[in-house]
Amino acid sequence: xxxxxxxxxxxxxxxxxxxxxxxxxxxxxxxxxxxxxxxxxxxxxxxxxxxxxxxxxxxxxxxxxxxxxxxxxxxxxxxxxxxxxxxxxxxxxxxxxxxxxxxxxxxxxxxxxxxxxxxxxxxxxxxxxxxxxxxxxxxxxxxxxxxxxxxxxxxxxxxxxxxxxxxxxxxxxxxxxxxxxxxxxxxxxxxxxxxxxxxxxxxxxxxxxxxxxxxxxxxxxxxxxxxxxxxxxxxxxxxxxxxxxxxxxxxxxxxxxxxxxxxxxxxxxxxxx
Numbered sequence: 001x002x003x004x005x006x007x008x009x010x011x012x013x014x015x016x017x018x019x020x021x022x023x024x025x026x027x028x029x030x031x032x033x034x035x036x037x038x039x040x041x042x043x044x045x046x047x048x049x050x051x052x053x054x055x056x057x058x059x060x061x062x063x064x065x066x067x068x069x070x071x072x073x074x075x076x077x078x079x080x081x082x083x084x085x086x087x088x089x090x091x092x093x094x095x096x097x098x099x100x101x102x103x104x105x106x107x108x109x110x111x112x113x114x115x116x117x118x119x120x121x122x123x124x125x126x127x128x129x130x131x132x133x134x135x136x137x138x139x140x141x142x143x144x145x146x147x148x149x150x151x152x153x154x155x156x157x158x159x160x161x162x163x164x165x166x167x168x169x170x171x172x173x174x175x176x177x178x179x180x181x182x183x184x185x186x187x188x189x190x191x192x193x194x195x196x197x198x199x200x201x202x203x204x205x206x207x208x209x210x211x212x213x214x215x216x217x218x219x220x221x222x223x224x225x226x227x228x229x230x231x232x233x234x235x236x237x238x239x240x241x242x243x244x245x246x247x248x249x250x251x252x253x254x255x256x257x258x259x260x261x262x263x264x265x266x267x268x269x270x271x272x273x
Contacts, residue, residue, distance in 0.1 A: 058241035060115045063221065065234055068092075068100040073109055073221075081112030081219070088222065094234050095128050095182040101234035104137070108223030113216050117240040119144045120213035124239040125152050125162075125187040127221075131179050131231030139185075139233060141224045144214025152187050153229060162187050162194060164210045170194045171206035182234070188242040 059077040067074060068090050073083035086107030094101045102109070117123040125140045131154075138153030149165040154176075161172035171194035177183045186197040196204040221236050222229040 058239045059237060060117070060240050061111060061219070061236070061238040063109075063111070063236045064099065065090075065102050065236075066099040073102075073111070075111065079112070079114045081114055081116070083109040083111035083221065085109055091232060093130070093232065095184070099234075101128075101130075101232050102222060103232045104222040104229040106228055108228060109221040111219050111221060113142075113219050115240060116142060116216040116219055116238065118213065118215050119148045119150050120191075120210065121240070122190050122242045123150070123188070124237075124242050126184070126235075126237040126239075127152075128182050128184050128234040128236075129231060130182045130234075133179065133230075135176075135179070135229075135231050137223050137227040137229035137231070138220075139222065139229060140236060140238065141220045142216045142238075143218045143224070144212075145217055146214065148212040148214040150189075150210070150212075151224070152185070153227075154231075160185065160196075162196065164212050168208075170208045170210060171196050171204050173198060173204050186243075190242040 060079055061075050061081045062077040063073055063075055063083065065073060071085045073085055075081040075083070085102070086109070088107050088109065089103040091101050091103045093103075119142060123142075127139050129139060134157040135154040136157050138151045140153075141149065141151045143149045143165075147165045150162065150170075151164075152162045153160070155161050155163070155167075155169070155172075157176075159169075159172050159176060161169045163169045171187070173196055177198060184197075184199055188195045188197075192207055194206045194208060195202060219238075222233050
């Protein structure tokens, strides 16, 4: 009897093997991408909890956008800096998968200014942002009388920064963050240093001098009389204080296991945010 020896795969068999490997690789990469995105959002939420736990008593505006309908946006900081929604759209797309967010394109939200920090004073801005395509416009804005302001948002669809009245940047992220997913941005100013954090990590720092000052007389979210945000916002906050890198480091070093989860921290300090 003659023994037939197979020395290799046929072309069809090779193609089948390659297809299987490609499918498995695609599945693995997709899973890893999803895990990385969840980890990034978790880092942002964790950092948000740290900010609130550290300077929550200095909150002068906390807008969760969880009304989900109507024209009113409630401030749960106890100062009553409520807002009015224009032609903004409510959305169920949020970083946590619950509650609502606001989608902006042609309008913005005007909010109250009770106890808002002066233009030149220490402050912290915190907000979740998502955009698709080319972003543009501002996210959080404080205006004083005359030519004095502090604004945070996108510049020409190519950068995310904080700027003063007239458009000069005070601090900018080194690159535009990715589209189609939620990111948390925190800006702090201690009187000297302008710092931007992205998803819980410091990304940019500057000592640029604003040269502008004055009491805040108007404030807005998702744009202003000068521009309109092209994107989505959730959980926007303004504090009349700053969080230092040392405080962030200490709280991380202590470990959040000593604290309750983000939602519980919020209810411990003040009503649902």
